[in-house]
Amino acid sequence: MIAPRVLIVGATSSAAEAAARELVTPGLRVLLASRRGPRLAALADDLRVRGAEVDVVTIDVNEPSAHDVLARSVDEVLGGLDVLLVAVGTLPNQAVLAQDPWSAASAVHTNAGALIALIERLAPKISPGPVACIVVLSSVAGDLGRAPMRVYCATKAALDTYLEGLRQALWGKVRVVTVKPGPFESPMTDGLRPNLLWGDRRQVGRAIVTAIRRGRGTSYVPWFWRFIMAVVRRLPRSIVARLKA
Amino acid sequence: MRDLRSWGRFPAATQKRTRLHDRDAPVFWPDGQCLPRGRGRSYGDSCLIDGGTLLDCTGLDRFIAFDRTSGRLRCEAGIRLREILDLVEPAGWFLPVVPGTLDVTVGGALANDVHGKNHRVRGSFGHHVRRFELRRSDGSVRVCTPDDDGGWFRATVGGLGLTGLVTWVELQLVAVPGPWMEVRSRRFVGLDEALHTFREFAEGSEYRVAWIDLPKRRRHAVRGVVFGANHVSHPASIGLLRRPVSVPDIMPFAAVTAATIGALNAVKFFLHGAAERRTRVPTRRHLFPLDGLVNWNHLYGPRGFLQHQCVLPPTADFALDDLLDIMVEPSPAASLIVLKAFGDRASAGLLSFPREGWTLAADFPMRGVDTLSRLDRLDEVVRACGGAIYPAKDARMSRETFAMGYPQLNDFLPFVDPRLASGLWKRVRP
Numbered sequence: 001m002i003a004p005r006v007l008i009v010g011a012t013s014s015a016a017e018a019a020a021r022e023l024v025t026p027g028l029r030v031l032l033a034s035r036r037g038p039r040l041a042a043l044a045d046d047l048r049v050r051g052a053e054v055d056v057v058t059i060d061v062n063e064p065s066a067h068d069v070l071a072r073s074v075d076e077v078l079g080g081l082d083v084l085l086v087a088v089g090t091l092p093n094q095a096v097l098a099q100d101p102w103s104a105a106s107a108v109h110t111n112a113g114a115l116i117a118l119i120e121r122l123a124p125k126i127s128p129g130p131v132a133c134i135v136v137l138s139s140v141a142g143d144l145g146r147a148p149m150r151v152y153c154a155t156k157a158a159l160d161t162y163l164e165g166l167r168q169a170l171w172g173k174v175r176v177v178t179v180k181p182g183p184f185e186s187p188m189t190d191g192l193r194p195n196l197l198w199g200d201r202r203q204v205g206r207a208i209v210t211a212i213r214r215g216r217g218t219s220y221v222p223w224f225w226r227f228i229m230a231v232v233r234r235l236p237r238s239i240v241a242r243l244k245a
Numbered sequence: 246m247r248d249l250r251s252w253g254r255f256p257a258a259t260q261k262r263t264r265l266h267d268r269d270a271p272v273f274w275p276d277g278q279c280l281p282r283g284r285g286r287s288y289g290d291s292c293l294i295d296g297g298t299l300l301d302c303t304g305l306d307r308f309i310a311f312d313r314t315s316g317r318l319r320c321e322a323g324i325r326l327r328e329i330l331d332l333v334e335p336a337g338w339f340l341p342v343v344p345g346t347l348d349v350t351v352g353g354a355l356a357n358d359v360h361g362k363n364h365r366v367r368g369s370f371g372h373h374v375r376r377f378e379l380r381r382s383d384g385s386v387r388v389c390t391p392d393d394d395g396g397w398f399r400a401t402v403g404g405l406g407l408t409g410l411v412t413w414v415e416l417q418l419v420a421v422p423g424p425w426m427e428v429r430s431r432r433f434v435g436l437d438e439a440l441h442t443f444r445e446f447a448e449g450s451e452y453r454v455a456w457i458d459l460p461k462r463r464r465h466a467v468r469g470v471v472f473g474a475n476h477v478s479h480p481a482s483i484g485l486l487r488r489p490v491s492v493p494d495i496m497p498f499a500a501v502t503a504a505t506i507g508a509l510n511a512v513k514f515f516l517h518g519a520a521e522r523r524t525r526v527p528t529r530r531h532l533f534p535l536d537g538l539v540n541w542n543h544l545y546g547p548r549g550f551l552q553h554q555c556v557l558p559p560t561a562d563f564a565l566d567d568l569l570d571i572m573v574e575p576s577p578a579a580s581l582i583v584l585k586a587f588g589d590r591a592s593a594g595l596l597s598f599p600r601e602g603w604t605l606a607a608d609f610p611m612r613g614v615d616t617l618s619r620l621d622r623l624d625e626v627v628r629a630c631g632g633a634i635y636p637a638k639d640a641r642m643s644r645e646t647f648a649m650g651y652p653q654l655n656d657f658l659p660f661v662d663p664r665l666a667s668g669l670w671k672r673v674r675p
Contacts, residue, residue: 049308084622
């Protein structure tokens with residue numbers, strides 16, 4: 001069996017880095033894509049030490065030309081695609097949004113619009129089979145809009161619904177897995193105060209790898225968030241409005 | 246302010262934390278005093294800076310390059326020794342010097358110039374560092390090698406993180422035949438027999454350590470076991486090691502008391518039997534026994550514990566007797582007592598702890614002023630014979646004790662970065 005061909009978009013996000021390290025086995029062929037060149041090179045070195053064949057491409061998913069570059073790279077560098085991992089996302093600062101409401105549109109564009117367009121473009125390139133999968137890093141934030149991060153929640157909700165539809169479209173050919181972590185410590189959340197429920201990037205990385213290997217549907221990380229969100233979603237609005245964080 | 250602690254959970258300190266993610270990005274130096282931080286496995290306040298900011302380097306945890314033929318490894322400083330062994334052991338390599346736990350960062354191992362049970366053969370961690378990158382608050386970036394004229398290498402190895410931030414390290418690994426160790430062990434009664442067995446094991450064993458028990462009526466009843474070990478190959482594969490058990494942080498009392506320690510030690514001693522034993526065990530089980538019990542420091546309860554580790558010159562065997570006399574006193578009784586030997590290799594750093602002689606380490610549950618005065622009396626014995634206390638384990642040694650144990654302290658001073666400090670440094674600096 002030939003080694004799977006893996007494309008990781010947003011490879012330098014902390015969850016994707018953790019996942020890449022868990023996933024890598026000697027001989028694995030990986031294409032890493034991110035807009036952060038230096039950190040991309042550092043991650044590539046690390047994965048090569050662990051035995052993978054690694055190529056990198058520096059792109060920004062917000063640019064349409066980047067989608068062309070990625071599509072071409074999949075053909076020319078990897079020679080096909082088995083696993084697509086998408087781990088791109090920005091957490092808009094609510095204070096910034098208050099100053100410049102139009103930045104909400106660009107946040108939606110990055111987290112949802114550009115990603116959906118990219119996945120639409122790349123999904124047909126995946127060879128159907130047991131290893132074939134699309135794994136996308138979403139968030140429990142997509143399950144319920146919350147006041148302090150309402151734009152972020154909206155983008156994740158859009159992504160989640162799109163992925164539901166994609167799952168049906170690719171049923172039987174390519175698994176589509178939505179990974180929903182609860183909050184965890186990462187550069188994106190550096191400014192926030194963690195509490196006992198917060199996870200860590202290694203945990204999320206392992207969950208992503210499990211999703212790649214045999215996941216189906218939606219995966220909450222840790223598992224208990226599935227129940228927390230199911231309950232919170234059904235609470236009366238008057239109570240939700242008063243909940244902190 | 247975050248309440249990040251040290252391993253012994255004493256003393257208390259509150260400090261902010263800022264995280265580093267990229268080895269090439271310029272370091273953002275926060276206002277006030279800072280201190281590079283790894284996994285915080287130092288026991289006392291050498292990894293704390295009350296009122297300051299910790300520069301958390303655990304995000305700098307990537308490999309950079311590994312030559313499987315020569316055993317030369319370059320990696321970021323925040324990577325743990327465990328991750329290094331996970332990578333290199335299957336390729337037939339090992340870290341030449343490892344401390345008692347794998348849960349420390351390479352940067353931390355370098356900053357404390359850690360030692361293992363094989364110092365006579367391999368020296369300390371710093372002896373196997375080929376080069377590293379050091380960044381200071383003045384923006385300077387330098388690559389330090391053992392033969393650099395500036396002296397930065399010898400100041401930073403064992404330099405407790407005070408000379409700057411280490412971003413990456415290059416190490417020379419050592420080839421080993423397999424992931425097993427052949428362990429030879431023999432019981433002893435009396436300190437003389439312990440030291441005699443220890444010396445006898447030197448010929449055939451790379452790794453040596455003695456575990457010591459002090460039952461109550463101690464005078465002629467020091468007892469324990471000496472272990473000697475070597476790396477070996479083995480035809481069978483390792484198989485599944487047991488998953489580590491974790492001790493929760495919510496223990497409101499100390500599980501470690503005189504009664505429990507006494508009972509546990511007695512059982513260990515008698516179970517060993519009078520005859521010499523030889524076994525083959527997985528390397529990690531012999532070298533890192535406590536790693537199977539994650540967060541074992543929580544067993545000491547919320548008040549934490551102190552460790553006293555010292556080195557005594559080779560001529561001062563009698564001082565071991567004096568130390569054990571003080572350790573056996575009750576309330577609190579010393580729990581784990583471990584003896585190792587250092588060879589005569591020249592120190593790798595200006596403030597390196599390992600030097601020729603015996604090193605004795607003991608844990609004490611923290612019971613307040615009594616515990617502190619007990620450790621002060623241990624310090625007096627150490628000072629009287631010209632020994633030194635290990636800063637990585639220390640939470641309370643005095644300025645004078647530190648100065649007497651580290652004669653190259655004045656040579657070290659010019660290398661200290663003006664923005665860096667630790668609880669320990671503020672306590673002991675001249």
